[in-house]
Amino acid sequence: MKLRFVLAEAALELVPKEAWKHPAVAADARRRGREPGSILLDRSTHHEAMLRLKDGPKRGRPDLVHSSILAVTGSPLYLEGRVALYVHTSGDIVLEIEERTRVPKSYNRFRGLVEKALSEEEGSGLVKAYRSSLPQLIKKLGADRVWGLSTQGAERSLDELAEEVVRFERPCVVVGGFPHGHFAPEVVGACDELVRIHAKPLEAHVVTSRLVYEIEKRVATAGTR
């Protein structure tokens, strides 16, 4: 079993052109000595500039993407090469993290890495970036079965889901990389099944760490006793 883990519609993008001249963005870019179009859109500093953006509430949360990535990359399952990790952004760019790579735990270093990858749309050796819709990515991954985690899905315990996931050779789990709202129809369409694992919405990194852990418990790893 090797898990394909996809963070979908992630709230990760460079500042879009319509916000370049907003004072909140311009000041931040100047402080960092960068062009507005080469920095990540981030609600924690660009909130005012985001009020008029389309789908604003779903965008500009690189912190959420970072914590979700760390929840995967810190796990023994990942460190033993049993997880392939993909970040699909709301703008249809996929960041593919090279197997077993340690992503920077410092947010500001992570930000620098992602800004570079998104600017070049190719990325360095550790993080490849390319254009792809979520359905195209899923197709490429050649998964046996695809579960999407969503509060709109059918109620199942995480235990039960993990039991099922490990029965497949190439399972794929999709978690939303945005702070509010639901999967777009094309993402729902790319999943075989939508599953709801908790009565309330959970943060992406919480869902991610619990899911990876429950799967890891059912797979022999070198650290297992």
Added chain:
Amino acid sequence: MKLRFVLAEAALELVPKEAWKHPAVAADARRRGREPGSILLDRSTHHEAMLRLKDGPKRGRPDLVHSSILAVTGSPLYLEGRVALYVHTSGDIVLEIEERTRVPKSYNRFRGLVEKALSEEEGSGLVKAYRSSLPQLIKKLGADRVWGLSTQGAERSLDELAEEVVRFERPCVVVGGFPHGHFAPEVVGACDELVRIHAKPLEAHVVTSRLVYEIEKRVATAGTR
């Protein structure tokens, strides 16, 4: 049951005086428009300045502290007021997070909050800061039993540990908030038992999220099915 969760000897401190004049620190402080003594020591930017510090490898990892805090505060157990969260730093300052408070998920906002709390040594309403050794803190918490998680402890599964923890009314779990090394003797002395939950060392946020999750599974919360 209400869990007392303590991140102990956390690698969180303001830049110490002996490093204020190092170019790596001075440039960073200038860039941020701050005094060197009022910014957090951070290996990701101050590495060169840390080479000569005593216990250097154990220090300057605010990112690790942040991800561990988020692993607690994102959990339903915490959100329902079943976890009291304390960060004890290597310099014997305790940050006490007010119950059910949402700590900033943006690292740079978190940094600002902590810098303020450590500078004033009192903190705002959300985060109180006061001087206390780890044994003093443990005594104050009035715990029934204290488990320290350490690779030097006795091997036990996390399942088994969680089963035991929830049998107490006021259990306390201590996790190391540093990247390498082991608990200081006085921390070991303050624990009733040291437990090793994995064959390999795990990152603090990974240990934290798994532990809170296993405890939560055994406690009825509003989201439980």
